Amino acid sequence: MGHFLARTGLHNRVYRPEFHAALERRFPEHAKALYDEASAHKEGNTRPYYTAKNSSLDFSQAVNSQFWGDRLEEYLAWFVQREWPPAHRILDVGCDNGILTCFYAHYFPDAEVFGIDICPEAIERARELAAKLCLDNVQFHHADALDMPAHLAEKPYDLVASSFVACNIAHPVQGPFASTEECMSNPSDPDLASYAHALSELLAEGGTLVSADGMKSLAAFASWSRALCDSGIEIDWSECDCLSLSEGSDKALYGRPVLIGSKQDGASYQPGDIRALWVMAETQQLGEPIELMGTAAELVFQAMHPKQFVAGVELTLENNRKLRHEVWEYEALAMRHVHFGNGGRLLVLESRLMTPQLVKELDEISQGDPEIVRVERYDSPK
Numbered sequence: 001m002g003h004f005l006a007r008t009g010l011h012n013r014v015y016r017p018e019f020h021a022a023l024e025r026r027f028p029e030h031a032k033a034l035y036d037e038a039s040a041h042k043e044g045n046t047r048p049y050y051t052a053k054n055s056s057l058d059f060s061q062a063v064n065s066q067f068w069g070d071r072l073e074e075y076l077a078w079f080v081q082r083e084w085p086p087a088h089r090i091l092d093v094g095c096d097n098g099i100l101t102c103f104y105a106h107y108f109p110d111a112e113v114f115g116i117d118i119c120p121e122a123i124e125r126a127r128e129l130a131a132k133l134c135l136d137n138v139q140f141h142h143a144d145a146l147d148m149p150a151h152l153a154e155k156p157y158d159l160v161a162s163s164f165v166a167c168n169i170a171h172p173v174q175g176p177f178a179s180t181e182e183c184m185s186n187p188s189d190p191d192l193a194s195y196a197h198a199l200s201e202l203l204a205e206g207g208t209l210v211s212a213d214g215m216k217s218l219a220a221f222a223s224w225s226r227a228l229c230d231s232g233i234e235i236d237w238s239e240c241d242c243l244s245l246s247e248g249s250d251k252a253l254y255g256r257p258v259l260i261g262s263k264q265d266g267a268s269y270q271p272g273d274i275r276a277l278w279v280m281a282e283t284q285q286l287g288e289p290i291e292l293m294g295t296a297a298e299l300v301f302q303a304m305h306p307k308q309f310v311a312g313v314e315l316t317l318e319n320n321r322k323l324r325h326e327v328w329e330y331e332a333l334a335m336r337h338v339h340f341g342n343g344g345r346l347l348v349l350e351s352r353l354m355t356p357q358l359v360k361e362l363d364e365i366s367q368g369d370p371e372i373v374r375v376e377r378y379d380s381p382k
Contacts, residue, residue, distance in 0.1 A: 209233055232265065
């Protein structure tokens with residue numbers, strides 16, 4: 001995967017001032033045009049920015065390396081670890097200069113792969129990139145998913161990928177002090193609803209949607225999830241994941257959900273699963289689960305009601321000391337509650353989607369510890 005990205009012209013990011021100095025030295029006119037459009041890009045008008053960014057392939061890849069290289073590498077590392085059903089027709093929506101589209105063509109050599117983007121300059125660069133990589137199973141078209149040309153929409157696609165598109169058209173209704181429940185109960189953003197419907201129309205029955213759209217708030221993520229369900233795309237929450245991505249050209253990490261779904265009748269909106277995946281994204285951004293100890297742990301644990309017991313294990317140590325590890329669930333959270341024999345407490349909060357992993361860890365706690373003389377597993381709270 002790293003070799004493929006290197007062949008496209010991507011390289012490691014550098015210290016930000018060095019990057020700008022090198023960009024201005026190598027591409028003075030292109031860099032000036034890009035900087036002129038940067039303010040409009042921050043305000044949500046992305047088209048002039050992407051036009052300037054894609055003024056040449058080398059310039060486009062230099063910018064991608066600095067601002068998007070890490071997220072591309074993270075996404076593709078995640079993608080190749082999964083098992084995907086056979087795909088004969090693949091569509092990459094919002095393909096930009098074609099890096100991901102070309103990867104799909106490389107990864108699925110027997111498939112017909114199509115990339116579309118509303119920026120004509122991006123399509124020109126994507127075609128250059130495909131030629132550079134000697135790929136003959138990929139096509140690029142200047143097109144809008146909301147208004148697909150007939151020759152691209154006449155046959156459905158087995159795999160449709162949407163990366164960082166929906167986040168640019170999301171306008172969720174969210175007050176300044178909106179609660180989680182208010183975010184979850186808002187109707188779908190009309191623009192997101194139109195985009196989700198367009199993706200559903202392009203997807204074959206039983207086909208797979210991969211959405212790595214980088215939603216930046218729970219309100220936007222919930223609205224996008226609702227829009228997909230309303231359009232007939234059933235989200236497989238057990239297969240969804242979160243990527244740890246970097247923001248801009250700094251090293252700060254943030255978590256962003258990746259949705260996997262399929263076109264099915266009777267798709268249902270699942271607020272609990274939406275919250276659970278968003279909690280996973282937030283804990284990834286922190287870099288570690290939330291931990292509380294002592295009285296604070298016990299007070300928070302008691303306040304979470306009603307909660308559901310999942311599994312527990314009691315360890316008997318030398319000198320008859322005892323220790324209990326329990327896994328509980330509360331709404332979107334999974335909790336690991338540890339009772340120490342001296343009365344101490346530890347509470348670890350994670351996403352509910354981590355429950356299977358926490359239960360698995362219960363079986364691994366006692367392995368290789370010579371101080372443990374007895375292990376008792378229990379399935380109801382003590």
